[in-house]
Amino acid sequence: MKGRIVNYRGGVNTQRANQIIISPEKSSSREDAAKMLGRKVEWKTPGGKVMVGKISRVHGRKGEVVARFKKGLPGQALGTEIEIRE
Numbered sequence: 001m002k003g004r005i006v007n008y009r010g011g012v013n014t015q016r017a018n019q020i021i022i023s024p025e026k027s028s029s030r031e032d033a034a035k036m037l038g039r040k041v042e043w044k045t046p047g048g049k050v051m052v053g054k055i056s057r058v059h060g061r062k063g064e065v066v067a068r069f070k071k072g073l074p075g076q077a078l079g080t081e082i083e084i085r086e
Contacts, residue, residue, distance in 0.1 A: 001024060001025060001026065001083075001084040002024075002025050002081055002082070002083060002084070003022045003023060003024040003025060003041070003081070003082045003083075003084050004022070004023050004079070004080070004081060004082070005020050005021070005022055005043070005073075005077050005078055005079060005080055005081075005082055006020075006021040006022065006023050006064065006078075007020070007021050007078060008020055008021070008073075008078075009021055009059070009066055016072075017072025017073060018068060018069045018070070018071065018072040018073075019056075019066055019067070019068050019069075020053075020066070020067055020069070020073055020077070021059050021064055021065070021066055022041065022055075022064065022065050022066075022067055022082060022084075023062075023063070023064050024036065024063065024064075024065065024084060027063035027064075027065075028062065028063045029061070029062075029063050030058055030060075030061050030062075030063065032063050033058045033059075033063045033064065033065050034058055036055050036065055036084065037055055037056070037057070037058070037065075038054065038055060039054070039055045039084055039085060039086065040052055040053070040054055040055075040084075040085040041053045041054070041055060041067045041082050041083065041084050041085070042082065042083045042085060043073060043077055043080070043082045043083075044083075045074075046076065051069060051071070051073065052069075053067040053068055053069035053070075054067060054068055055067050055084070056068045067082075
């Protein structure tokens with residue numbers, strides 16, 4: 001399943017580069033997003049390296065999720081596609 005990276009997760013004065021908000025293609029409600037918890041996500045760098053993370057929680061009511069990575073994603077990742085694995 002594909003998804004799109006929306007933004008980093010952050011607050012008023014902070015930004016967490018290792019936590020990103022993802023908008024999956026086939027998810028339009030909080031209930032759809034809750035079914036994806038625990039799945040792995042993969043983002044490929046322009047150089048070909050694969051960075052792997054895990055969906056940790058639901059974000060909002062429109063079916064978005066938050067994924068955590070061990071190391072933060074670069075700014076070039078924002079707005080790009082990400083692969084959601086089973």
